[in-house]
Amino acid sequence: MLEVRNLTKIYDGGVLALDNVSFSVEQGEFLAVIGLSGSGKSTLLRCINRLVEPTEGQILWNGVDITAASQDELLRIRRKIGMVFQHFNLVTRSKVITNVLAGRLGYVNTGRSMVNRFPKSDIDMALKQMDRVDITDQAYKRADELSGGQQQRVGIARAMVQEPEMILADEPVASLDPVLAHSIMQHLDQINKEDGATVLCSLHFLDLVHQYADRAIALNDGLLMFDGAPEAIDDEKFKEIYGKEAERVG
Template sequence: MNKNVILEVEDLEKTYPSGEKALNRVSVKVHEKEFVAIIGLSGAGKSTLLRCINRLVEPESGKVFLEGVEITSLDPRELRYARRNMGMIFQEFNLVERLTVLQNILTGRLGYTGMVRSIFRQFHKSDIERAVELSEIVGIKPYLHKRADKLSGGQRQRVGIARALIQDPKILLVDEPTSSLDPAIGHDVMDEFHRTAKKLGVPVLVSIHDVNLALEYADRIVAMRDGQKIFEGNTSEVNKEKLSEIYQYEI
């Protein structure tokens, strides 16, 4: 199978000022429509990898290409523009509490530069229609006019997903989307998230704490340990031996 590469990460390195080597020459590829999970113990470097890809954290060396465009060489203005192509969904659902679900989804159209103030300007009718459509796909349409601070954790995470998707991103970078939810709710959110990404054909690179969720939903797995990639392959290749190596326990 010869699928197009959407995201290409080459030899990324990051050392935090504390001297901690969080990424050690990490390379990863994500192909079109692929759902790729990053797994590994706490502190392995999963969040750092995701943040270096869109340069929320600046890597000290290595390259990132998104559809052939080198993200790592862009100047700040070009980077702001390029980030619109990378939908981000974080562990902490950073919604604007006093805005409604609909308004929060629409903030996705503002990119990362938009001010909260500009939310009150007119949005295009087509954006509003798209927001309503996405809310239906992720299962929050009944709450469109509810304020964000009145939502449950699972509902909040779905708003975050719809907000990332309304940008029409070329890829979604997702950090632990379910780790702050009850396991059953987390499973539902992952299920809907996976279905939505596949339906829209958006490739996903997602860090997942719960290895069972990763194995259930991912097409491919990237495993990290102490800042290094120690495995990349199809989910079916992840066996007991691999898991014991990734999570550092004896079988």
């Protein structure tokens, strides 16, 4: 259970990115976050694992206040939250398997990980998760030799080896073509259904929201505009979320 209470973020320079946002997510739910570019979706997701430090408000996850966690506690919270990015954010010069194993960093001994020595069980787990997203063949290639869709699957495998209880996906399919987009969304769906991880996924296309999400929230200019089932987004709601000139495209 994730509870966001009165979350506000003001960046240095006075930009108000999130304005008193409150919502909650059940464990195992697939929540879509929609809204225009710049509406605060990325900031919201990054506040949850405190890659961005919230200005005000609380984020309670299974009863623990993430916003009040000390540095050490935060590392232990983060290792249970996988994150998937729009631009994949792989270390392109490293091997695929190294990128995936990076997901284990929160669990392994610092000294051993410095010299790239991971326990056998971790390597097995990495290979297993890579098999689930079908990139085992690429394990020992450099990450920048892979295509976009493959790179995003590496990103998902990296999140999966964290044995996450929650996945934060920041527009995971925005840089991919529609066919690849569906395959990536299916992988996220798989983590959600098979592993029982909560998924918070920001999306641009409403058909993807309809197809994969249990529930959707919408942001506009940092304000929470909508919280409910995807089917409840009718034309009126749509215009409220995306502005009056917006047209639905698929």
